[in-house]
Amino acid sequence: MSKNLFEQIGGEPAVNVAVDIFYRKVLSDDRISHFFDDVDMERQAAKQKAFLTMALGGPNKYSGADMRRGHAHLVARGLNDSHFDAVMENLAATLQELNVPPALIAQAAAICEGTRNDVLGK
Amino acid sequence: MASITFEGNSYRCEEGQSVLDVLLAHGVAAPHSCRSGSCQSCMMRVETGELPESSQAGIKETLRVQGYFLPCICRPGDDLTIVRPDTDTMRLEATVSHVTALSDHVVCVGLSSQTPISYRPGQFINLFKDDATARSYSLASVPDMDGELRLHVRRFANGQVSTWIHEALRPGDRVQLSPPAGDCFYLPGQAEQPLLLIGTGTGLAPLYGIARDALAQGHRGPIHLYHGSREPAGLYLVERLQELAQQYANFRYFPCLSGSEVPDGFLPGRALDLALSHAPELSGWRIYLCGNPDMVKLARKRVFLAGASMREIHSDAFTHQAA
Known part of the structure; x- marks a missing residue:
């Protein structure tokens, strides 16, 4: 296998560019912004970066159990499939804006999809 | 456990x-x-x-x-x-050189030290009233210009430290402070970048330091300072900042009043709203936000949504709550 998804996209520098765009979309999205509103923005941006790194197949240290624990308080506040879908949409839109080829966007979407049940505590 | x-x-x-x-x-x-x-x-x-x-x-x-x-x-x-x-790692000693009124509620405290204290304007120190009681204050001074540390202290009705500063502190008193810390300061290197500074109350202190520091370091891009308060009495250093705006073509000062009394020369409205109405598109700007914690929190979000990059948004490391 040649370069992986994370390397093809451009590695950490690409993720740094994507974080601002992605987080701005999420905060402007009425369907999900309330889940992101009441937290420290710096910390939140660090989390978005960790999320994008993971979604793009980069190095990450999150297990399924971490995902469950990390989102349990949001599930208690009503986090469901529709919100997960909204995040997926924002991710795809971010990558399109950065001219990432559709095949790579599909790979990123597949990685995220793999975390759905853990994130939603199913 | x-x-x-x-x-x-x-x-x-x-x-x-x-x-x-x-x-x-x-x-x-x-x-x-x-x-x-x-x-x-x-x-x-x-x-x-x-x-x-x-x-x-x-x-x-x-x-x-x-x-x-x-x-x-x-x-x-x-x-x-x-x-x-x-x-000795955590405490420095300084002498009060003066306590000067800036308005009815705010004093400027000058602190000098025999061993020079190295800092950047906009960083903060903790001033100790006694071993267990300290409050954080931002540095409004610029090392090369002022030759001493300067803090702006607003008096709060039940504030232990601010009451002590306003009522008891005298020139010549020895006080203890922590070494300057924090990362809300001007960094040279992008002299053409536009800077937006928004502050309320004594959140002006770090911004006053940052703006003068940027000008002294030859910043050429626009520097827009919005200082907000409800009442006219809440704004201070107004004339000094107007002079600075006359002296430097790239520096602009907007004193903003959100209450009903708005004399000539002041802008009606909140500092944050006015700043965003003048500059609705902030991509490429560097932003400094200081003062009321709720304002700072809201402002971080609004300037980010207006296009400022997260890395370019700096804010006070601490809150200016009743102290």
Whole structure:
């Protein structure tokens, strides 16, 4: 296998560019912004970066159990499939804006999809 | 359940309790102020045991490697033996050179020191009233221009430290302070970049330092300073800032009043709203936000949504609450 998804996209520098765009979309999205509103923005941006790194197949240290624990308080506040879908949409839109080829966007979407049940505590 | 050993006593740390909570619950006179991991006035050092990484957030590297951490945000998983910080690392001594009224509620405190204190305008220090009581104040002075540290202190009705400063502090008094810290300051290198500075109340202090520092370092891009208050009496240094705006073509000053009384020369409205109405598109700008914590929090979000990059948004490390 040649370069992986994370390397093809451009590695950490690409993720740094994507974080601002992605987080701005999420905060402007009425369907999900309330889940992101009441937290420290710096910390939140660090989390978005960790999320994008993971979604793009980069190095990450999150297990399924971490995902469950990390989102349990949001599930208690009503986090469901529709919100997960909204995040997926924002991710795809971010990558399109950065001219990432559709095949790579599909790979990123597949990685995220793999975390759905853990994130939603199913 | 972790245990905390401090000055010969061991205390149990219950689930969810911070090290500071545990110490205060047992009557230990531990200095503290913000209780949210930003002012660093509670800093201590670990001798044995593993610290959670997050408990060292924002501490400078040289102290971090020595085991300095913030008890107020430390929820340990491991047993810890901790000690007070070494006095000479954590405390500086200074002499009050003057306490000058800037308005009915705000004084400027000048502090001089025999050994020069190195800092950047906009950083903050903790000023100690006694061993256990400190408050954070931002530095409004610029080292090369002012030759002393200057703080702006607003008097709060029940503020222990601000009342002491306003009523008891006299020229010649010796006081203790922590070394300057924080990363809300001007960095040279992009002299053409537009800068937006928004502050309320004594949040003007760091911005006054940052703006003059940027000008002194030859910043050529626009520097727009919005200072907001409800009442005219809440704004200060108005004439000084107007002079600065006359002196430098790239510096503009907007005194904003959100209450009903708005004399000539002042803008009606909130500083944040006015700044965003003048500059609705902020991509490429560097932003400094200081003052009321709710304003700062809202402003961070709004300037980010207006296009400012997260890396370009700087804000006061601590809150200007009743002190």
